[in-house]
Amino acid sequence: MQHLLGKLIATMALALGLVACGPVMETRYDFTPPTSKAGMQCVQNCQADQSMCQSHARDAKSDCRAEADRNADQAYQKAKNDYIVALKLYAKDPTKFPEPKEPYRSSPSYYQCDNLGSECAGQYNVCYRSCGGGIAEHQVCVANCDQ
Numbered sequence: 001m002q003h004l005l006g007k008l009i010a011t012m013a014l015a016l017g018l019v020a021c022g023p024v025m026e027t028r029y030d031f032t033p034p035t036s037k038a039g040m041q042c043v044q045n046c047q048a049d050q051s052m053c054q055s056h057a058r059d060a061k062s063d064c065r066a067e068a069d070r071n072a073d074q075a076y077q078k079a080k081n082d083y084i085v086a087l088k089l090y091a092k093d094p095t096k097f098p099e100p101k102e103p104y105r106s107s108p109s110y111y112q113c114d115n116l117g118s119e120c121a122g123q124y125n126v127c128y129r130s131c132g133g134g135i136a137e138h139q140v141c142v143a144n145c146d147q
Contacts (some may be wrong), residue, residue, distance in 0.1 A: 024143035029125070034132035042131030048098035048126040057117020064113035072108035 034040055086100035125135055 014022060019143050023141045023145050025139045026142045027137055030136040030138070032130065032134035032136070036132060039132035043128060043133060046124055046127035046131060050120055053120035053123060054117060057120055061113050061116045063117060065108070065110055068108040070112060072106060076103065076105040080139045105111055 034043060079113040080103055083100050083103050086097065090099050129135060
């Protein structure tokens with residue numbers, strides 16, 4: 001019975017592993033330039049706007065990460081202060097207070113920073129199309145592709 005249960009668990013783990021290793025798709029874009037000179041000048045303006053958007057996004061991401069670092073530092077400092085207070089209470093009366101656990105500095109969370117600037121590509125694409133250019137989107141498998 002135990003042997004059968006072990007086989008079942010192994011089979012389920014293998015199936016789950018195969019599902020988790022499915023293909024990784026990425027959107028690629030093929031750009032067709034506008035046919036007019038005015039359209040090409042318009043695209044140059046789009047490129048300048050995109051550069052500015054990306055520069056602002058880099059600055060915002062950097063500021064966001066610095067803020068996350070400060071928040072992690074402040075949380076650690078508070079945890080250390082709370083630990084010192086709890087340690088003193090425990091030293092006075094170990095029967096009344098639990099032994100405190102020493103705090104550790106956790107890694108800052110950059111999750112909220114990661115998507116800053118993700119709108120730049122979409123804005124560029126809208127601008128490019130408004131200039132008379134064409135954009136063809138297609139999905140390309142970049143990892144774990146079927147052979």
